[in-house]
Amino acid sequence: MxxxxxxxxxxxxxxxxxxxxxxxxxxxxxxxxxxxxxxxxxxxxxxLTYGLAAAVNVDPVEKKPMFHFLPDTKAFSFGTVGCNFACKFCQNADISQYPKEHDHKIAGQPLSPEQIVALAKEYGCDSIAYTYNEPVVFFEYTYDTAKLAHEAGLKNIYVTSGFETHKAIDTLLPYLDGMNIDIKGYTEAFYEDICGAKLKPVLDTVKYAHDKGIWIEITTLLIPGKNDSDEEIRKIARFVADLDVNIPWHVSGFYPMYKMLDTPPTPPTTLIRAYEIGKEEGLNFVYIGNYDDEDRESTYCPNCGFKIINRSGHIGQYVQNHLTDEGNCPQCGTHIPGVWE
Structure with a gap:
């Protein structure tokens, strides 16, 4: 379509x-x-992909990953074929790179914005996540869906590589509630060689979205020998902390995918090291992903240390939420930044 x-x-x-x-x-x-x-x-x-969804699922919102956004709720998740990046480690390359690798063919099942919103309500979802491929490339489809979603009382989440223009963000702003933005590395060489993109616009998008008041969380997939040095990890953590120490940072484990099948998986020790570096740089909320580590997937009150959201599972999807309805720590009353209602 x-x-x-x-x-x-x-x-x-x-x-x-x-x-x-x-x-x-x-x-x-x-x-x-x-x-x-x-x-x-x-x-x-x-x-060319308007109204054509190539991947559709009902997911825990924690899978996006969004840990400070309506915890223990479901997100209606969809994406199309196509992507403005060419990441050699893409876990969804079968759809993101499909047109480039199939002589510009388009694939997907017909699914209108109206149908997406209706399905999200039918399945008891509280949000719609634009994900699996880069949502900004099917911007007009996301815009029409997000507008209808807000009218129906649903929230909207962009799961993105952070290459949006300011105009795209400003246009979608009235309907965009949250973004998980990848900072895939911290060198231009990594972005150019591994992703087919540039670093600077991503950092600019993170700052711009934060300044606009969108709830943002950051994800970094740590790839052995590519972006996992202490120096690079620390630079990412410092960039996030300098912007806002309350931005959640997800450090996730890599598994061999797509054009990086010969690269080994991320050792758990690397994830733990990144977690510790994030804490050293002053971040209040650092999380390990793609690895079951209850202590480092859970949320703790930065004031009193109480475990306010207990998570377990590979993507932190098993949730016990002890926050008050207003998003406060039940032990000391400190407000925890996030989208809680």
Whole structure:
């Protein structure tokens, strides 16, 4: 299915500038964006995956991962084919890279924004997560869905690599409640060689989303020998802490995937080391992911140390929430930052 990709503008030279992400594709008639799903047809940029969901699931919100966002609730999660990154470790490469690897073919099941919202309500979800591939590449589909979701009393979460333009964030802002943003590494070389992107726009997106009042959580997948040095881990932790010590930081374990099948899994010792570095840098909420570690998946009050949200499981999905309805520690009354209702 195709619909106008209206987050775009016509340039003086006749090309179309896509304004969704920092790839800043300038396209002539018949050309595709880096994502593989935004194409100029008839002098207008078209989103080729509008209303076509390639992956649909009902997930614990903790899987996104969002640990300070409506804990122990369900998120209706969906994504399309296509991506503006080309991460060699992508766990969803079968959909994210599908158009690029199948001669620009598009795949997915018809699912309108109205149907998505209705299904989310039917399955008892409290939020909709735009995930599995990069949501900004199917921006107009997410926008229409998010607007309807808010009208239906649902919250919206972007699970993203952080390449949104300011215009994309500002446009979606009235309906966007949370973002989990990847900081995949802390060198331009890592982003260019491993991801097909750049670091600086990601850091800018993190700052901009935080300044706009969107609830954000950060995820870093630690890959042995690529981005897991103490120095790089510390730089990421320091960047987050300098912005806000209350931003949750998820450090996750890598498993061999896609074009990195020869890279070994992340040792648990690396995750624990990253957790400790995050704490040393002053972050109040650091979490280990893709590894069952109840002590380092749970949330503790930064004032009194009480375990306010107890989590266990591979993705922290088994939850005992002791917060008050207002999001306060039941022992000392300290307010814990997050989205709790």
């Amino acid at each position: 195709s619909a106008p990709a209206w987050l775009s503008k016509k340039l003086d030279d006749g090309r179309i500038l896509c304004e969704a992400c920092h790839q800043h594709c300038k396209l002539s008639e018949g050309e595709y964006g880096v994502c593989g799903i935004r194409k100029v047809e008839g002098g207008q940029l078209q989103l």
